[in-house]
Every structure is written in structure tokens, then in C-alpha cells.
Amino acid sequence: MGDSTIKVPDTTRDHLAALAKERGMTIGGLVTALAEQQPTAEQLAARVIEGRRVMREHMNCTVTDEEFDSAPDVLSRVYEIAAEKSVASIKKGRAA
Known part of the structure; x- marks a missing residue:
């Protein structure tokens, strides 16, 4: 599975980076985990x-x-x- 780029405002990127760091994961891992928790x-x-x-x-x-x-x-x-x-x-x- 390939990676993709998602464009977000710098403030959102910084917030995601802080959340990911607190959880010991990458931003990509955090976004994946958040997406998996939200059913369609x-x-x-x-x-x-x-x-x-x-x-x-x-x-x-x-x-x-x-x-x-x-x-x-x-x-x-x-x-x-x-x-x-x-x-x-x-x-x-x-x-x-």
C-alpha cells in the first residue's frame, strides 16, 4: 500500500504532530488510527x-x-x- 499526501493548514499539521508525539507515533500513524475509529x-x-x-x-x-x-x-x-x-x-x- 502506498503513501499519500494530505494538504492541511500548518496549524493543523502542528497539532497533529504534537498529538502524534504524545502518543509515540508518526502523524501518518495517528491519522490512520483516527480514521479507523470513525465508521462510514x-x-x-x-x-x-x-x-x-x-x-x-x-x-x-x-x-x-x-x-x-x-x-x-x-x-x-x-x-x-x-x-x-x-x-x-x-x-x-x-x-x-
Whole structure:
């Protein structure tokens, strides 16, 4: 993999150099590390899809994408649904 040059203002270069020095790395290494920590919109979307898939599979959760998207606090709603299903399951077991 080849190297590239990125043009930034001198003040930005100096700031990056100071940060890199504090961390014992080069500016290139610092920029690489910073870039690796910032997912793209496509990577974030893939994480959301995978997170919802895992939640549905492992929690037997039936929250729709629309519910995920519209809920102000999705995790709280998932906990509510899981609790409702648990209570229903317990009641069903007692009735049998």
C-alpha cells in the first residue's frame, strides 16, 4: 500500500504532530488510527442491521424496523417487550 499526501493548514499539521508525539507515533500513524475509529455511514448502517438481526434472533424480539426507527429509546422498548413476553410465558405456564 502506498503513501499519500494530505494538504492541511500548518496549524493543523502542528497539532497533529504534537498529538502524534504524545502518543509515540508518526502523524501518518495517528491519522490512520483516527480514521479507523470513525465508521462510514455505510459501516454504521451495516452495524444497525446486524444489531437488529442479533437482537431479534437472540431475544426473540419482534420489533419492526419502523418501531426501532421511531422509538426515542429503542433499548428500553426492547426490554419492555422482553418483559411482556416473559410475563405472558409465566402466565401461560401457570394456566396449564
